[in-house]
Amino acid sequence: MKIGVCGTGRMGSSIAQRLMAVGHEVAVWNRNADKTKPLTAAGAKLSASPAELIKGCETVVVMLLNDAASEAVYRGPSGILGADLSGKLVIDMSTVRPDTMVSLGTSVAGKGGAFVECPVGGSTAPAREGKLFGLAGGTEADLAKARPVLEQLCRRIEHVGDLGAGATMKLAVNLPLLVYWQALGEALTICKPLNLPPERLIDILSDTAGTPTAMKGRGAAIAKLLGGEKPGETAFAVSAAKKDLATAVAFGQSIHASLPVTSSALKCFEQAEADGLADADATTVPVHWVKQQTGKGSNA
Template identity: 35%
Template structure:
């Protein structure tokens, strides 16, 4: 299959590499051209613009940072929409807001093009192995058309509903649950430390029994060790996703008190200069500060 891939950060590069390894012909574009070179060496065709990549593809995947980036690479000058053939499919795999997904779907439809949302759960190493979890939404025929792409990238695909934005909301809700988990792990750790119990002991005891799941184990170990770098799920991106969730719940008229608490926690941690390069687990610095405990600066 001829596939366009737009956005070659850590996740995008791993996903595009997976598609190349599966034998697809992949046309790539990235805002920073140097990031395309490793994939060129593996057989990808590096295109000059998103429109050019789209014009040569049956399916175009985007994996970009935020709503503004999605709008730019899709509908900006020389964007995907300018090159995508009638009936071709744009697969939005980025974590973006509900309104951004609605806008993309409507504008593609008006142009005779198709759009589905398939945001993902997982880290770059899982992407490289085809072990992401995919949340898919859109017309059933459109999802079937892109199944050769999804099958290579994910170990499981969950169909959420017929409207693309529905998958984006589920992705934001999943990230909200991860952020909430990080906060509870952080608070648990500082209570244990104040009581004279090593945080690692508590984390191992709980994540080896009633909370025996990879997210608890992985984030719990990082928080107990105060190991907040390098970033897997970057703190600024997590903060962005929390804001998008609050915007979505505000539009629905639903209070989400814990998301509001997390909003303030993000602001407090960012005010300490904690930002780019730090993982979501660095949210725990707020709980450490509240308890009057020092962190080791990792």
């Protein structure tokens, strides 16, 4: 199948790699064309615009940073909505506001295309392995068209409702984990006087009821950071995490829901970004917090 990937940041690139690995003919587009070079070097075809990407593919997977990027890529010059969408399938996996998904999906349908939103749980490694958790919104008919592709990208697909439902569920899924990274930083801070080795401290905290599944894969990396080692590959950047928290807070306000803990965590992520950690993995936030609160000693 000819599949386009619109947006080749960390997640978009990982998704494109997965699609190529399972045998699809992949075309790519990104606002910064330099980010497509590893993919084109591996055999992907470069498109000059989102509209050209749509024209040359049966299905296009969209993975964009935020609402502003989505609006620009869909509605801007040579954007997705400027193409002939008759018979085309758009699968949008971006994490944006639910009302944005409703608006974009409705516009795609109005031009004859099928549209499924499917933001995902999981980072770059699960994306490359086809082990994401898809949170789909849209019609049953459109999802049926999208399933063959989604099943190659996701270990689990949940159809949670009409357009906007997937985006809502994704914000809910991300929120507790991101709040946890800040809470972990605070927990590590009060453990500072114990002078325990980082590996032991993380091992103890990881074997408790309050620890998320993500610690199984990220705990060792956090312990290394606490010990003064350099961070590894970024799977989910602080800037992206901050954006997701801000989107959740804004959506909460729009439905008159108060999110005080999320709002507090957002301020901490904003500070981490301002302190130069925008491109670092979100798991650097708890370590950064410890160092902010207790100086630059490496043992937590």
